[in-house]
Amino acid sequence: MAGIKDVAAHAGVSVATVSRVLNGHSGVRDETRTRVLEAVAELRYRPNTLARSLRTDQTRTLGLVISDVLNPFFTELARAVEDAARSRGYSVIIGNADEQLTLQDHHVRTLLDRRIDGLLVSPADGQSLALREAAVSGIPMVFVDRWIEGLDVPLVRADGRSAVRSLVAHLYALGHRRLAIITGPVASTTSNERVHAFRSALREHGLPLPAAYIGQGDFQTASGRRVAGDFFALPEPPDAVFATDNLMALGVMEQLRMLGLRVPDDVSLAAFDDIPWFLHTDPPITAIAQPTQELGHRAVAALTDLVEGRSAGSVTLSAHLIARRSCGEDERTRR
Amino acid sequence: MAGIKDVAAHAGVSVATVSRVLNGHSGVRDETRTRVLEAVAELRYRPNTLARSLRTDQTRTLGLVISDVLNPFFTELARAVEDAARSRGYSVIIGNADEQLTLQDHHVRTLLDRRIDGLLVSPADGQSLALREAAVSGIPMVFVDRWIEGLDVPLVRADGRSAVRSLVAHLYALGHRRLAIITGPVASTTSNERVHAFRSALREHGLPLPAAYIGQGDFQTASGRRVAGDFFALPEPPDAVFATDNLMALGVMEQLRMLGLRVPDDVSLAAFDDIPWFLHTDPPITAIAQPTQELGHRAVAALTDLVEGRSAGSVTLSAHLIARRSCGEDERTRR
DNA sequence: ATGTGCGATGTAATCGTTTCCACGCGGGGA
């Protein structure tokens, strides 16, 4: 493959001049410039980014570590991140942690080894050694959606608490009194926030949240199935289930179908994170929607601020409830 | 950040020795080796992959260019590719073309500039200059799912033709006679294959495929909506619609809901590519499923064969029909 | 005593860029 030397030879100039032309530096005679450009075109020369980055110590690349690509919320987030990054002249390398600590750390290390300029992460697990090291190492870093307590890293997220309160009020108004929740991994900050908001909203309505109604999930479909199975093996099963992510809601539906139970007649269902398919499921599913695109854009804005030497603060947007038929009929959702 | 020199100094050896230890070369005294390893640990040294790749001329990285990450089929494919690559010691960088030629070429060029060892691509558009150049440049390359005619590049895909025939037979058996199809972009090889198989299956049943029943889509949700709108503005609308991907099927459902039409009572619906949500839509959607995971694994196997100097051939797997209620009831799907 | 061979290690070139510094040249002011 042709290198800058070949271009220089072909144009009859030095490599320094070629480099100057390529990087748009001033102080090159117009005639020289065009000669170089011709040589570039003729040889189909493309600069070697490895060499360039090695020399300049910047890759114009951002790393994004997400907990699960198969979760549509994260897919959309990744997409938004890539768009925002590209428009700012950065590439993005995605690492999928698959909700596993070891995989997450593997990707963090790999990305750092590649000398990315900044790291965007939605941590799957708070116990990550690699992430703590990265944070203290001083590499530009921003959390998005999920975060790790005790690290001084800007966070871009949506606060779901008021939406959870609305959801509980909605369920209460529809006559539900035995509300259950399916959580994410214990260490998950978002899951904890959702559980906490759920519990205190229940308290406001004078409802209990028995331990049996707290199902321990892991944000994956299978755990939704398992927990739903547990719930309906109870002597007094819940009459409404709130899954703290959309994959677990899918698992619940699969289990319900196996058990021959119907939504919302036998039990109501709601999920955190709205996705297009929720409109067309049987029945359409009530969900809490996050401003996913904006989350991605804001996160990239914060990260590039850091990368380019500006300062960046945390951003909190808000989520909102979208009521559909899966929690029962009322005047708003009937159609 | 600590470099190999620092490690060498700290361990009291030369950089050559450090490099030898790091790369597991033999001929280093055990005692020296442990001293180096201690220095590595103490300085938290991590090799700079940029420098390494520059020198060795290999990145142990594969590029994957897909047409649309938001399409669950491709998300799953990407996931499978990453898994397979990682188990072989490669990283993957994903480029999302978003069904746009310019974006696709942008990613191909960016990946090549990064000196990836091999390129896996599911081309969004056949007119890609960047891809043709890449192909002739001799970089290891494999097509997956979609391909470009006339390029000598191994292809890993699933043949959907027999599944399409089964689908048509299924629809015919259920009494449908006015079958319509929504295609992908004109240049899309997979779409063309599906249309062709659909047309010839119709012919076998003595059914026509009028031009008005061929809706020109682009594999995106919005085009499904638009084409469905067109179909139902026809004096004699189809009684069954086959969308050649799942996103367009979603668009059809959205449009149908707006028009107040019901599936399968007013019209039947089937889609290419099965996704978990199809089980829970109203009604569950008949789909043609591809062996997505295996596609990803085989593609990586073929590509790494090429990268590592072995030869690789094309692979054709097969897709199969999964009948559900969206095409009407019969003894198999009733429950 | 000397040569030989081998194991362990060091020296330095190299990969493809960017960029600091020096150089030659021509014009304008003293």
Next chain:
DNA sequence: TCCCCGCGTGGAAACGATTACATCGCACAT
């Protein structure tokens, strides 16, 4: 006439690794 300055350009040193080749002991055979 001489000096200085600025413009355009080239030479060469980095960046951080890998690796071919040289070197150095040392044991052993002769």
